[in-house]
Amino acid sequence: MSAMTSQPGPGVPAARADSVSKVYRLGSVEVPALFDVSLSVEAGEMACITGKSGSGKSTLLRQLGLIDRPTSGHIELEGREVSGLSESRRAALRLDRLGYVFQEYALIPALTAQENVYLPALMKGQRRAACRARATELLGQVGLGDRMTHRPKELSGGEQQRVAIARALVNWPAIIFADEPTANLDSISGRTVMETLTRLNRELGVTIVFVSHDPDDRRWATRLVSLRDGRIESDERAAP
Template structure:
């Protein structure tokens, strides 16, 4: 069953008098429960694709279906609700709020969905236990290592039990030891919880973790 279907996707940016085709008629399918890697050279359109299918940007033209929903028909408000309900995001820069503790950072999403303080606490503690940071609840981001901060970001992405996790080069700022720890954690979460994970990577050694690799070149998929 396809959880994401994309057909003839174009994303054109206007730079001065020049049109830049970041995506150029791309079509892909991603099945429920897959751990998919998106790979390709710099400037090939990897991040642009991720931003379209994760509803952080709108394409110039083309069709995107997620969970059976034609997301191109959703209003901005509906897209926001759809993201909160179905998606989790992990970025290479962690994107943690520096003034908030580990628990508070993870609690942001359940709070946005209207969960009570008690529910937020329980959900945050449970997922931080899964990623091995239950003893770091009251720590601020600056008191954590890079690998720990990224695990907090993963816990935040997972706390609402989303259907799909989008990860944009989550190991780019980590050393090899912490990169392996993060990828092992993704694989564990994918296998145990069945969440679909779509991850951008430029490292060949990451391929062993993926069920499948989608290669992007000049805004098109060259292998599916």
């Protein structure tokens, strides 16, 4: 596979959180979820965010992935401050530079695997023929070349998650954010999904930030960030 992402210059982090705090407001109740978290994810890393349930893993991923905005602090993407951008600029950045994989796959039931994969490319204004070709290539790369016209309910959980990974790749993202991508899967399907993500990281250079509370998953990571009660408890680089 050839390199597929344009990366920023050396030394520029792929994504950075600078003193990020997040407080959810539920009516008059304030629920603090992140306290002054600073984290810099370098291009090419495969970073795993771990921690107990409620420690703030999904919240941190959503801030880094521009799905949500911090209450205070800043997010930088490829060296650029993005927390203050308008929602339409952020939506364009999400479509251009970021890919997402969620625990519950989030595929559109009425669309085939191929159509699910190319939808974000169609949204960017690509021609349908080019979209189809790209989706075919990506489904082949995740081992689903023979499942192109299946709809989500005609696929196993692991296959649906690999369709979601192919979809996350369709616009040549710099970073993929994955929130517990294996949590709904049996151990063999989960392993295939993690192997697929690892291959994309090693062979294509896609930066990956994934959340897991399964200790087994940390062996796939080059970096392990552990959260506790909304704070970074430890941050270690794995030995190569």
